[in-house]
Amino acid sequence: MAKRAGKLTYKSSGVDVSANDVMVDKIGAALRRTYDPRVISRHGGFAGLMRLDYHERLLKRCYREPVLVAGADGVGSKLLFGIQHQRIASLGIDLVAMSVNDILTVGAEPLMFLDYVACHKLKPAEIAEIVTGVSTGCVEAGCALLGGETAEMPAMYSPSHFDLAGFCVGVVERDRIIDGDDVEPGDVVIGLASSGIHSNGYSLVHAAIERLGKRKQLPVDLGEPLEDALLRPTRIYVQPVLKLLRSYRRKKIVRAMAHITGGGIAGNLPRVLPDGCAAHIHRGAWTPPPVFRLIQALGVDESEMYDVFNMGIGFILVVRPAFANAVIERLNSAGETAFRIGTIRKGKRRVVWR
Numbered sequence: 001m002a003k004r005a006g007k008l009t010y011k012s013s014g015v016d017v018s019a020n021d022v023m024v025d026k027i028g029a030a031l032r033r034t035y036d037p038r039v040i041s042r043h044g045g046f047a048g049l050m051r052l053d054y055h056e057r058l059l060k061r062c063y064r065e066p067v068l069v070a071g072a073d074g075v076g077s078k079l080l081f082g083i084q085h086q087r088i089a090s091l092g093i094d095l096v097a098m099s100v101n102d103i104l105t106v107g108a109e110p111l112m113f114l115d116y117v118a119c120h121k122l123k124p125a126e127i128a129e130i131v132t133g134v135s136t137g138c139v140e141a142g143c144a145l146l147g148g149e150t151a152e153m154p155a156m157y158s159p160s161h162f163d164l165a166g167f168c169v170g171v172v173e174r175d176r177i178i179d180g181d182d183v184e185p186g187d188v189v190i191g192l193a194s195s196g197i198h199s200n201g202y203s204l205v206h207a208a209i210e211r212l213g214k215r216k217q218l219p220v221d222l223g224e225p226l227e228d229a230l231l232r233p234t235r236i237y238v239q240p241v242l243k244l245l246r247s248y249r250r251k252k253i254v255r256a257m258a259h260i261t262g263g264g265i266a267g268n269l270p271r272v273l274p275d276g277c278a279a280h281i282h283r284g285a286w287t288p289p290p291v292f293r294l295i296q297a298l299g300v301d302e303s304e305m306y307d308v309f310n311m312g313i314g315f316i317l318v319v320r321p322a323f324a325n326a327v328i329e330r331l332n333s334a335g336e337t338a339f340r341i342g343t344i345r346k347g348k349r350r351v352v353w354r
Helices: 017-032 078-084 089-104 124-141 202-210 226-231 238-246 264-272 290-297 302-308 321-333
Strands: 066-074 109-119 144-152 162-173 188-193 254-259 277-281 313-319 338-346 351-353
Touching: 017 124, 017 144, 066 089, 078 089, 078 162, 078 202, 078 226, 089 109, 089 124, 089 162, 089 238, 089 254, 089 313, 109 124, 109 238, 124 144, 124 162, 124 238, 188 321, 202 226, 202 290, 226 290, 238 254, 238 321, 254 264, 264 277, 264 302, 264 313, 264 351, 290 302, 313 321, 313 338, 321 338
Parallel strands: 109 144, 277 351
Antiparallel strands: 066 162, 109 162, 188 313, 188 338, 254 313, 277 338
């Protein structure tokens, strides 16, 4: 007689719903620490809520003509290094940084963030660690983590593997939108230092690091452990840049901003330049972090390095020349490392290296 198959359950197929309930309880504090009086959300609901018009004395930044700004992104294959070295909390910071830095380029204040975590098996402690990292990024960016989604898909992901995605909504006053249309020859290009590789180009990083094999001695002295250089979180530029913009409420001295992600400076800065304007960038204006010299030493041409990585500049502002020195001073005082890295000249919309 044929043996009867046992009854199928969701748990037997690989998904444990009860683990999700434990996880939701664990991440509650991480969400709540990102809230301000605008948030009217309740933990555990189906959606998050935030007031756009508010009158508390603590927060008097009401918008006359608010324009909502949205962005979504992920962390990419940097996840593999984080999983390999069991350093996953910082990946949550990367996740926030990639979206909030994007919407910052138009002058937007991030309001709310939601995350999506997909995994092989839901481990509440692990998910809580990731969400705590997301929460840390939200606190740094000054936005509320209103919630998110966790998907347990054992048929899709290998054991111990997961993926991250995030979505950010911000707001900017309509007449304060920074779109690059006003950029003109003579404007100054200011670069803000990156914290390292950030979250782009890691497929090439993987290929390069594999060439190390079992070598204990690195061809370049990093001044720190390799995993620290590879996994340092993406820098979040929101608070210093917004502070700068708010200090010039009448004058629009910042004409364009670019988040330097995949494709490097040459691939991202032209996206915010008008026709007839070329950005002349001086490579000698700053020194790339040692991790980039390591990757290049492992067989990547210099031109490829600049085509793929940020090379030490994570965010760029194009400003009116009369205000360039003051902007650099303000950004440095706010904790950034700002460099005058180039100028705008007449020409085809592109980056010209000097």
